[in-house]
Amino acid sequence: MGCGPSRPMTAKGSLPVRWEYQDDDTDSDEFPERIGTGSPGHRGVHWGTGKEEVLTEYGSLLPSNMGSRVTTAKGSRIRSAATRIGSALTAMTVSTMINEAEWMMDDDDEGESLTEEVELPGVRAPSLSLWYNDNDVGDILTQDVYVPKVGLAKNTYYCCLQWNAGINGGGYCGIQDHPRGRNYIFSLWDPPDPKLRTKPVYVGPGTMCEPFEGEGAGLKSWNFSVGWDPDCWYTTVLRRWGHDEHSFFGFWVKHHMEQDWTHIVTLDYPVGDVFFETLSCSFLEDWEGCGEYERRVHFQNGYKHTLNGGWMPFSAAAFSVVREIASKVYEDKYDCGVLDGTFYLQSGGDTMQTASAIDGGTLERRMPSKPDIVPMCCYLTSVTDTEVTWEIPSGGVPQFQYIVYVDRLIFKQEVDSEARICRFSKPPKELVELLVEDIYGRSVRSKFQVMVEEKRTKLRTKMDLYVPSQTNLRAKRV
Structure with missing residues (x-):
């Protein structure tokens, strides 16, 4: 999954879509993921402020070249899958309509179909998402993340926060179980103007920054040296602020057991007055194709700080499943729910669906009105x-x-x-x-x-x- 650079035709707070491709010929140690654009098969979901939910379509207006999830082998095959997420007219409930995934294959120079080079239905665990009810503009996002030992799986992205998909300042952050180690990742897409590029202004110890390209371009940072462990809670905090008509985005993490904070990175987005404008999202993703392993993640203490000084708790979340050929073998191996005040996602392996794992359904939990944080000492x-x-x-x-x-x-x-x-x-x-x-x-x-x-x-x-x-x-x- 990955989010795109074009702005969807939705009111602020709409549900954008991540869409991502993986290049089979790329060394995964150097480029573990590529970030792409929105799929024209998706729909946006808007958390209603009244008694009804509002369904907002924007996929049909996206450029036609943003429509495929690409897997390249010898430069000869393309596959795409389309999913759309709808909304019910009952308050805080989201229903999902899934289209059939379609194969599209290029022909070779002789016009013969290259069926022998196209993979059969894939073995990725299905990608799962939670879209929160923070339908307001903000300047701070925070979320706690926990991966149990039984939920560890290589090539897995446990994304804590995603925001502004398809508009200025779009990005995401979280933790990954990567073949090179367990890392923190934070990525921002570049502005639509090709002359403008996202740049680092502060790089913490052990943090690496490098541009990415593909369907969309931007800057990603990752840190393997700080590390994270299973069965431990970690806090992620994002804050934006203005600087010389640019927007800066800082990323901090906290290890709860050691009570240590780390400033991972601050990135300079060269457009002014960019805030966290859309619904926030968390997701669980198998980017390589290791669906035989279970992966699980828990989230708690999720909040957005609004521009009026208040806090919006992530007390409700719309759950969705991406159904595609790449995860056909394990497409029903997923679960979600609320456990001890946390939202959890699980996919792959022998995962069984519980009653709360309704694709398009809503999870709810009770939360304090603002984060429970020990006062700063200085x-x-x-x-x-x-x-x-x-x-x-x-x-x-x-x-x-x-x-x-x-x-x-x-x-x-x-x-x-x-x-x-x-x-x-x-x-x-x-x-x-x-x-x-x-x-x-x-x-x-x-x-x-x-x-x-x-x-x-x-x-x-x-x-x-x-x-x-x-x-x-x-x-x-x-």
Whole structure:
């Protein structure tokens, strides 16, 4: 599955479609996946804001060259499959209508069909998706992911978040069990203007970035060095912000057992005012053809932070199955449901469908109105005539930006997750204050009262520290 570069004719919040191809002649160690465009056989689903769901068609308006899932062997065969997802007129329910997959084969120069080179019905596990009810524009996405040991399978993409399929800023992120290791991946498609390219502006330790091409082009990043393990929870956080008429997208992950946060990468999308505009999606995908193995993933604490400052919990999800020739052998080996407050997806192997695994059905769960996150901890470490320094303890929620006030005026404001020092142009006379905002948009504030000149020392360590309460409504003094 993969999402395309053309904008569908849907209202914001519509359900776009991922569509992806795999090149058999490509070394999977170097290019484990290709990212493509939307299939004209798909339909969009819009989560209704009233009593009824709205069915929105856009597939027929996509360019005709975006319609096939391509598998190349000796440059001679093409296969395509079309799926469409519909919507019922009952609230929060989605029904699915599946078209028959079709083979399309090229002829050779003599006009003879190359049937001997076309694979028979494939052995991929079916691709499964959850489309959440976050029908609003936002600037932060977060989701926790867990892969049980019994759910490990090579060549599997456990996608945590996908957004803006087919429009500006489209991309996805998550974890993969790749032949080269277990990695974190984050990809953005390039803008429609061929002169504009997505570029990295921050690359974390062990992160690699490289462009991809095919049906659509963009930039992908992956990190094998941080790694992830089964039977452990991980948090993924995405945040966008504006910079010089561009849109930056940062990607952070947290290992729950070790309480460690890592800033994986920040990418520069060269178009301004791009936000998370569509429904968010999670999916489970076997990209190679290992349907004999079971793969399973759980998701919890999924939220979108909206532009009005609120949070939208992923409390409901529309479930869909991609039916295609590539997964014909295992097309009924799938399951989904709600377990202990988590959404789960499972496919391949001996997977049996439970009552909740209704293609086009809706899963629901109870969730808090906002993420349950320990407040950020940040404190001043020194204030001198020339600089102020601060520290965020190991395991603390990462810094997003900081503001330094000198004598009650803003001296410097910068979006920088790694900065821990600010140098002054002249010594402060009265007051030094530091405000640090974390990646979830919450702030803590510390201040230091400058003493009279004759009592000042070059290194000052006395300070007042303020830490916000969990409700974020007031601060308490420490």
